[in-house]
Amino acid sequence: MALSMATRKQVTKEMAQRYRRARKRERTRMLDELCALTGHDRSHAARLSRLRAGSPAMPAVFSSGS
Numbered sequence: 001m002a003l004s005m006a007t008r009k010q011v012t013k014e015m016a017q018r019y020r021r022a023r024k025r026e027r028t029r030m031l032d033e034l035c036a037l038t039g040h041d042r043s044h045a046a047r048l049s050r051l052r053a054g055s056p057a058m059p060a061v062f063s064s065g066s
Contacts, residue, residue, distance in 0.1 A: 008038045012045075016052030 003011070015034050019027055034045045 003038060008040075011037055012048050013052050016049045019049040 012034065015030055019030055022030060031042055031045050031049070034040065034049065035042055038045065040048065
């Protein structure tokens with residue numbers, strides 16, 4: 001069963017809201033579910049969950065001045 005892109009985005013958005021508040025074990029289980037539902041790689045699913053939850057995907061890089 002293939003999900004449409006809109007459905008995958010909706011599922012990811014809803015999961016991300018719970019992901020941010022969850023503890024480590026719950027996050028592990030949630031990533032497993034998200035991967036099974038969407039077909040995303042585990043690292044990609046984790047990144048999407050962080051982005052959709054509002055936290056930065058990568059730390060900001062500061063320049064030393066130019």
